[in-house]
Amino acid sequence: MNEAELLFTDILNCSRPSLYLDKDTPLDKAQSYFVSGVLKRRIKGEPIQYILGKAEFMGLEFKLAPDVLIPRPETEILVEKTIEMARSPEVAARSILDIGTGSGCIAVSLAKNLPGVEITAVDICEKAIKIARRNALLNNVKINFLKSDLFDNRQLKADNYGIIVSNPPYIPAAEIDALQPEIKYEPRLALDGGKDGLDFYRRIINSAHLYLKENGLLIMEIGFNQKEAVKNIFKVCGYFEIIDEVKDYNNIDRIVIAKKRERTNG
Ligand code: GLN
DSSP states (O other): OOHHHHHHHHHHTOOHHHHHHTTTSOOOHHHHHHHHHHHHHHHTTOOHHHHHTEEEETTEEEEOOTTSOOOOHHHHHHHHHHHHHHHSTTTOOSEEEEESOTTSHHHHHHHHHSTTOEEEEEESOHHHHHHHHHHHHHTTOOOEEEEOSTTOOTTSOTTOEEEEEEOOOOBOGGGGGGSOGGGGGSOGGGTBOOTTSOHHHHHHHHHHHHHEEEEEEEEEEOOTTOHHHHHHHHHHHOSEEEEEEEEOTTSOEEEEEEEEOSOOOO
């Protein structure tokens, strides 16, 4: 849905088609007042998803607050690819770990599409975990949420996960302020990937093999122009073989999939 559709389906509590079918119905006073309030905030740059407190992702509804990133359409590709790999006979994942879950959009969508698979989701931010828990409840799925700085929580099990998935913060710190004004409303913690944007790839890649099962997969979203650098981190780490790369709707490299293997040098 575009932004106008999001706003009007919300205030009229109707579906997208009925918005067009009933387009001649006037708004009542309270509704017009609400719309002008929303527009005032939107004009200042606040994303519509924060104003309405919700977003749609993978056809599901997610509650949002400024403590969590707004789910992006590109991330649906990450989820779809993860579902496909989890179902493949070679992986047949029984346990998946989502690192930096934020709103929980990845973990909840996986749980919804992969019944019987145990999903664990971690985030360093307590407030994000609270929102993610709410979204799991809203969408009727069971997820094991843990507060953890990446792999730091001792409850994470070694050699356990068939897949580790992550959309980590990946924007180079100095570039964040130059992005569109909407980004300033989002949590810096969820965007800032350090000086070159790659800090979290270094940390995740160098620990993930300890938590993955033999032949387990690490599936990550990457930022613009980061593919070669991320592949190089995998190469230096030595515990992985890249098995797939996926582009997004704009033909930008967006996902890297690596399989755990015995360590080799270079
Ligand atoms: N895709 C987001 C953006 O470009 C960034 C999300 C992230 O850092 N993981 O705004």
